[in-house]
Amino acid sequence: MRNLINFLFKYSTWIIFIIYVIISCILLFNNNPYQHHIYLTSANKISSSIYNGTNYITSYFHLKDINEDLHHRTSILEQEVISLRKELQKYHDIIYNDTMQVTPALSQYKFKIAHVINNSIHRAHNYITIDKGSNDSIESEMGVIDQNGVVGIVNIVGENTARIISILNPDLRLSCKLKGNDNFGSLVWDGKNPNEAILEELPRHAEANIGDTIITSGYSAVFPEGIPVGIVIARANENDDNFFALRIKLLTDFSKLGTVRVIKNMMKEEINSIEKSSKNTN
Amino acid sequence: MSKTIIHFFFLFIIMILAQVIIFNNICLFNVAIPIVFIYFIIKLPVTLSANWVLTLSFIMGFCIDIFSDTHGMHSLACTIIAMMRRNILKLYFPREDDLTNPEPSIHSLGIGVYTKYVFTIVLLYNSLIFLIESFSIFNLGLLILRIITSTLLTFLIIIGIDSITIQRREKRL
Known part of the structure; x- marks a missing residue:
């Protein structure tokens, strides 16, 4: 017992360090934003x-x-x-x-x-x-x-x-479609530029020109159909051959x-x- | 002693508010982010026991996490930095008994050692933060650019804060 207490005293710094690292890692890898408690977010x-x-x-x-x-x-x-x-x-x-x-x-x-x-x-x-x-x-x-x-x-x-x-x-994926033809894909941010995002998973046969408008599809019941999202500025690479992706300039100025x-x-x-x-x- | 405690208590609150209200909104050229609140960890007295340094740093990181929705990122980096602080100081300043003042500053360490000490801690902290952040999005060039520019910006601001506080103390004396 005495040895144990001596041991704890001797290595108390390391023990405390490990405890704090574990707490931080639990917070860090609790990845799903819907599970975060309200006291631990900026809404408290x-x-x-x-x-x-x-x-x-x-x-x-x-x-x-x-x-x-x-x-x-x-x-x-x-x-x-x-x-x-x-x-x-x-x-x-x-x-x-x-x-x-x-x-x-x-x-x-x-x-x-x-x-x-x-x-x-x-x-x-x-x-x-x-x-x-x-x-x-x-x-x-x-x-x-x-x-x-x-x-x-x-x-x-x-x-x-x-x-x-x-x-x-990147946790948010939004169902969007091209204005004019109803081909839809999902919009996701690639983490590079706060003015641009990527519209993925568009079917191969869909036609899209630079300057086309992207609107919400209305499939999710969160947004009504037809709210403007962005404008096509370029084609982007998609890993899968059956789909293609577009680089979108977002209409909302987040800054x-x-x-x-x-x-x-x-x-x-x-x-x-x-x-x-x-x-x-x- | 109680004077030092009050001094650090106010430094703690001022650093959190400054980081959350002012510095979190700065992003130079879309890459450089100043992380100034680690000035508190840099300034903790050398004589303070390692357990206290760890605890205070963890609480500091945790508060910043709550305000800026980063979930454990800053607490993890702060804890690691607090653990390495003593060793970094020993690396540049092996004779700890020669210190005139337990608080690391330009006066107690000398300008060369102090700037090296601050720069190492800032560089380590920024590297840790951006590495932890980029677990999900990986882009090596951008990552290195972010680390370097943020380190330079943070280092300049911290040295700036330091020069202001030192001038004030001299005037009082």
Whole structure:
């Protein structure tokens, strides 16, 4: 027993060192961003209040109020555009197939305005923190956009703050398609340039020209169809011969992110309840 | 003694706030990132026991991790640096008993030894951070460029902070 205590005293530095290294490695290799606890991310109370304070000062440089009014206006207009587009789609479908009934999901999406209080663009895995949380009915896995295009997906929600996985994070894959022809692929960031990303897994036969616009596909229920994402600037190499990839210039300027809109999908609960009931019957 | 504790307590808080609010937003030419908070680890007194150095460095790294969403990256690098600090110092300054002041500075170590000591720690820290970060995305040229530019930037800022604090102390005396 005495020898053991002597041993522990003698090598206490190494023991402490090893314990700390193990703790750090557990944190480091707990890779899935959905598993991170809220106290260990920038959405916790202390860090969010500090970021709130600094943002209060720096937002004067960006003329916060004028921006917000403009965003409010654009969000109303955008909602209108989406509903009109849906209406148009409905008539299109009726012309092509008048036996099938299309659900009138005009008010399926709602927008909430939020301010970015912390943002990074130059790390390998980038996250954004906003100042709205569960008190403003923000939930995880909601889509986030700004006036130019897609920003990311909500991941951890606190009472008054939420953390967003930015598109500039290799963990996020976004289903997108080429405007004009409906060939879709998945958008992923390659970690090099915060203004560019790669659209992968496009089918071989799809046609794409430099300057074409990339929009969201609407397959995931997180983003409505047709939100602009980027512009094709070059072809990129894909390992697999059956697919090809495109280099995309992102429309969103992540270095100037100020006010964003969180998309609430009103049909989500309905979809979830249907999925739940189907599970119960099984 | 209690004066030193209060001094380091404030240094701890100021370094975290400075790193989180100011230096985390700087990215020169899209490659160079200043990692200034390790100034706290550089400055810890030589006489402080290794266990305390490890613990304080780990807590420092952990706080930075929480603020900047990096999950254990900085805590791991800080712990390793804290373990190597004593050996680096011994490498350049073998006679530890000759120190006039337990706190490493230009006065206590001499300008040559001190700059070598700071540069080695900054270089090691940046290499560790960028290596840990690039486990998932590997690009050797960019990695080396990032390490070199970030080391130079961090080194310049730390020497700058040091020269300011030394001038103030002299004025007080």
